Amino acid sequence: MRASFVASEVGNGLRRNLTMTLAVIITVAVSLALFGASLLVRAQVTTMKDFWYDKVEVSIFLCSKGSDTPSCAGGAVTAAQRDQIKSDLESLRPLVEEIYYESKTEAYERFKEQFKNSPIVGNVTENALPESFRIKLADPTQYDVVASAFQGRPGIEQVNDQRQVLDKFFQLLGGLQLIALLIAIVMLVVTVLLIVNTMRVAAFSRRRETSIMRLVGASNFYIQLPFLLEAALAAAVGALLAIGGLILMKTVIVDGVLAPSFQFTAFVGWDAVLAIAPVMLITGILLAGLAAFFTLRKYLRV
Amino acid sequence: MILFDHVTKVYPTQQRPALDDVSLEIEKGEFVFLVGPSGSGKSTFLRLVLREERPTKGQVWVLGKELNRLSNWKIPMLRREIGTVFQDFRLLPNKTVAENVAFALEVIGKPSSHIKKVVPEVLEVVGLEGKEGRRPDELSGGEQQRVAIARAFVNRPMLLIADEPTGNLDPGTSVGIMKLLDRINRLGTTVVMSTHDSQIVDQMRRRVIELEGGHVVRDQSRGVYGYAR
Numbered sequence: 001m002r003a004s005f006v007a008s009e010v011g012n013g014l015r016r017n018l019t020m021t022l023a024v025i026i027t028v029a030v031s032l033a034l035f036g037a038s039l040l041v042r043a044q045v046t047t048m049k050d051f052w053y054d055k056v057e058v059s060i061f062l063c064s065k066g067s068d069t070p071s072c073a074g075g076a077v078t079a080a081q082r083d084q085i086k087s088d089l090e091s092l093r094p095l096v097e098e099i100y101y102e103s104k105t106e107a108y109e110r111f112k113e114q115f116k117n118s119p120i121v122g123n124v125t126e127n128a129l130p131e132s133f134r135i136k137l138a139d140p141t142q143y144d145v146v147a148s149a150f151q152g153r154p155g156i157e158q159v160n161d162q163r164q165v166l167d168k169f170f171q172l173l174g175g176l177q178l179i180a181l182l183i184a185i186v187m188l189v190v191t192v193l194l195i196v197n198t199m200r201v202a203a204f205s206r207r208r209e210t211s212i213m214r215l216v217g218a219s220n221f222y223i224q225l226p227f228l229l230e231a232a233l234a235a236a237v238g239a240l241l242a243i244g245g246l247i248l249m250k251t252v253i254v255d256g257v258l259a260p261s262f263q264f265t266a267f268v269g270w271d272a273v274l275a276i277a278p279v280m281l282i283t284g285i286l287l288a289g290l291a292a293f294f295t296l297r298k299y300l301r302v
Numbered sequence: 303m304i305l306f307d308h309v310t311k312v313y314p315t316q317q318r319p320a321l322d323d324v325s326l327e328i329e330k331g332e333f334v335f336l337v338g339p340s341g342s343g344k345s346t347f348l349r350l351v352l353r354e355e356r357p358t359k360g361q362v363w364v365l366g367k368e369l370n371r372l373s374n375w376k377i378p379m380l381r382r383e384i385g386t387v388f389q390d391f392r393l394l395p396n397k398t399v400a401e402n403v404a405f406a407l408e409v410i411g412k413p414s415s416h417i418k419k420v421v422p423e424v425l426e427v428v429g430l431e432g433k434e435g436r437r438p439d440e441l442s443g444g445e446q447q448r449v450a451i452a453r454a455f456v457n458r459p460m461l462l463i464a465d466e467p468t469g470n471l472d473p474g475t476s477v478g479i480m481k482l483l484d485r486i487n488r489l490g491t492t493v494v495m496s497t498h499d500s501q502i503v504d505q506m507r508r509r510v511i512e513l514e515g516g517h518v519v520r521d522q523s524r525g526v527y528g529y530a531r
Contacts, residue, residue: 005408217382218409
């Protein structure tokens, strides 16, 4: 094996087939960038789930004067009802991890804090806000147990699970991720087809060399190696571009735009980028290498 | 060296066999002409020897190996011991004479020190000393064929296959090429050469195998091109 000979063959091959090489690099870059983006969104969803599921609460809103759900027919919640609910909640430990009672006054304080920049505060009085129990579950997926025990009980207006709201949001993100992944897969298929075609053209344009190589007894491996290395090299360059794109996405979109605007939540860190980048590189090189290998087996027979 | 044992070759797209029950033996050190009209099976014979085709029936033995039982990855090893020369030279136009010969050694992984030593030697054998730096399009047809022969001979193969090597050359140039092939034969390499050139065959007086319609119709030591002449 003579490395310098193989290297010069690879260089010549890439130069002679420059337009096709560029096409391969660009498709690999675009498809892998999408692939990486979809992985990044998934990492983002995981990060947010970890962050939020730790914080979500189940809220049990108690009846106040003027509530019109059937369970509030008896008017505002009585002190006896409130105590009963509280002791029932206590009996649900350890499923229920924390119980916190929020009075109308506290609710109003929190409301004022949350909407301090909004004119809506002036229109809302302390009485319009319901008192509630805020519950933190040890396992947020066990919400149904709480809901079935308290929903519709006299004195309880509504049982609310913040997780359901979040889940809708995560579903949306998950959908976006799926779309990105599907597009990435389509693009990767296109990339494979392009590599197959590029290899076919390359094998054809160098049929003189390869036929002489066959004639003088060069091994298949030796004949195919320059082609394989060309494909792998083009894919590696494309993958590096895609990784650059991913780093750009993280810096500009996540760190630059999203994180400052949505400070209440967590965003993916560089560790996720660091984990995704090698996956992209290996996917790209492996895909190109395999596509080239199977094409060459057909076009460079012994 | 070469042994055909009841060899039949039928190409998938054709009904008539290209070779039909051919049995013959070529000994080490022989110089053999393969003659016959186009389509008589000469090229098929040579392709079977190079294991570019497999026989439909029968066995082909080359250099002590039965080619049907030779696994695919060993074929390159077989071809390293066989030199091949063609009518159309098959040189690389963008490489010089020396580079064309060196290419054959590079692709089988020979070290460059070895290449630097043997390439000038073989170019001297074929009479191309002083033209190492020329490109094929700066050479005459005869000289190009000498480059091809140098490339085929640089590994000192046991067997040299020449498929109409003088087919593109004028008679005067052909004589020079034949002298070269004769010299290579005298150095111990078995030469099998297909040709249409009756003059050459008649002059050389070597073994002649005549094929027609896939059959061996004549096998004569010290033969001529055809009876009719």
